[in-house]
Amino acid sequence: MTNAKRALWGYFFIGPQLIGLILFALIPLVYALSLSLMKWDGFGEKTFIGLGNFVIQFHDEHFWKALINTAYYTVLVIPLSICLAMLVAIALNKVKGKNVYRVFYFMPVVTSTVSVGVIWMWVLNGDFGILNEILKRIGITGPKWLTDTEWVIPSIAMLSIWSGLGHNMVIFLAGLQGISSSYYEAAEIDGASGMQKFWHITLPLLSPTTFFITIMSIIGSFQVFDQAFVMTNGGPAKASYTLVFHIYDRAFINFRMGESAAAAMILFAIILTFTLVQLKMSKRWVHYEG
Template structure:
């Protein structure tokens, strides 16, 4: 009977395993091999060893893309995680939280291209809604998408607004898993609201915070749609990100070997950050035993 059940289990797992192999494992292996090749997508492949990686490390455009991506991560992750937690705390205490949750989550299910186009008009420096509003209160609005100093801030604002609903829902789930008995015991001891938040809420939702932080960092390093739709990597490559560099190197310049080399470098960067977070998390993530 056990062998029979195992066979049925393997039978139902087979489609997922085939999909994993066809769309993840095999393409990843092919990309790894291709990163050591010189190939324009049509002719014969030429083995160049580490030449593609060395060429990228010597390419100032690569370092510009890496800096922009890092800056975007610094701008979006701390603010996005903190804002999501604050919204979740607020919604967890009010009636009709389901309705508000839908409103905040609606941007998440909207196409990234549609979001980018809408915000491109909102942030237009000449006749955008945001600058018009600032003008009413006597503030001269900047050129949000054409000023090299603030273009990444503009894209970060869009991304925070777009993803805050997703992280908020996850935090809400974590908050609703905290037993009220902890808060009741703290009230008996005379704990203030801040003390309850610091000593009960934060430690008990630390696994949720850890998950949201990891997913936010991974997503921020993969930013592409916003820069592609709103600025095309400009002005002067001020919003040129690593994934945009992968796209331009491969799909526009047809240097597939170099493109996959950049993708492999990005993969290693994300892996390193993830491993560091897992290592550091042992100090502050608390799981209920």
């Protein structure tokens, strides 16, 4: 087969994905950017106002409230979700019947977010929720999880950590199974303990997987919306009002499409910045087997 035919087959196979990327990602991104420069209520004519929508966002207390809430949620979710997923993956890596455990841990990932949110509203109910009942039996008075401004973000974070555990765990398991057993055999010959093997073999060789999960988790955490919408509707007192909730609120509640698009572009810039910074820093701590 000639190089030209190989190239043609390559374009043939990547064509559907490329078309989807252009239609459902790049074109909407360009349109959102153009809309962020307009004043539009979704029905009438668009009026060009330049960077006016961005100025409005930076002077909007609701935008800053949403940004602070989203950052707080991210700080809670990322370290705990990654550490728990790694520990569970390590625990299951050598266990018999690990495929069965994978299914159980992965079930929340494929369950509807709305269904999970409704169930957790019952679990976290401050008056008769099962979590507070368990705490009461051990002598602890549980808080009003979803109606207390101090506890609502940690409550949503708990749900996200639980529901996303299986996804990250499966990826970590794949990373662990890609580490050659020869490293551990050599370490055992040298008399290394289990903790030494973990710190000097598992963690370094698992760093590419950890890096990937970290990037994807941060992107996902900054886009949190479903849980807050279903469980609290952004309350109480906007304590669970996130950036994507703010984008939704401006577009479909207040019909300020330009402001919504501007907030979306700011969110895009934040995520892009975090991703680029992580890519830059990854050279210091990500180690590839070779």
